[in-house]
Amino acid sequence: MDIQKRGNYPIKSIAVLLMVIGLFVGASSTDARQVGQFSKFKLTYNGGEKYTRYLTKSVTNRAGVLNLSNDTGSAWITGHMRNSNGKSRGSVQVQRGKRATFSNTGTANYLYRMGLSKTNPGTVTIKGSWSPDTH
Numbered sequence: 001m002d003i004q005k006r007g008n009y010p011i012k013s014i015a016v017l018l019m020v021i022g023l024f025v026g027a028s029s030t031d032a033r034q035v036g037q038f039s040k041f042k043l044t045y046n047g048g049e050k051y052t053r054y055l056t057k058s059v060t061n062r063a064g065v066l067n068l069s070n071d072t073g074s075a076w077i078t079g080h081m082r083n084s085n086g087k088s089r090g091s092v093q094v095q096r097g098k099r100a101t102f103s104n105t106g107t108a109n110y111l112y113r114m115g116l117s118k119t120n121p122g123t124v125t126i127k128g129s130w131s132p133d134t135h
Contacts, residue, residue, distance in 0.1 A: 066099070076120050081106060089112060
């Protein structure tokens with residue numbers, strides 16, 4: 001075997017090894033959290049829930065999160081993470097300008113949406129974000 005062929009062998013082996021490792025790392029990174037934005041949600045006390053779009057939960061037994069922008073005025077908002085059948089899988093109460101995490105019984109790869117309602121009297125328009133997974 002001449003030296004030139006022997007010298008390339010370790011470099012080719014390392015390149016193949018790195019490609020194989022890259023495939024495994026890429027294939028195992030299905031933990032991509034979805035975050036949904038919402039705005040101009042007008043909520044009225046005793047007015048029922050207003051719903052965000054559906055998001056896919058990435059990890060079973062991982063807490064969810066609800067973020068509300070710091071708009072003018074104070075308001076307590078209740079959020080219910082609901083499955084496609086409308087069943088609540090977790091809930092949270094949060095004030096404007098705050099972030100709150102909540103436990104839930106959602107399952108990975110299933111669809112959920114956030115139902116938002118006003119907890120105290122009055123009407124309010126809110127914006128923010130939410131995710132069925134904290135990270």
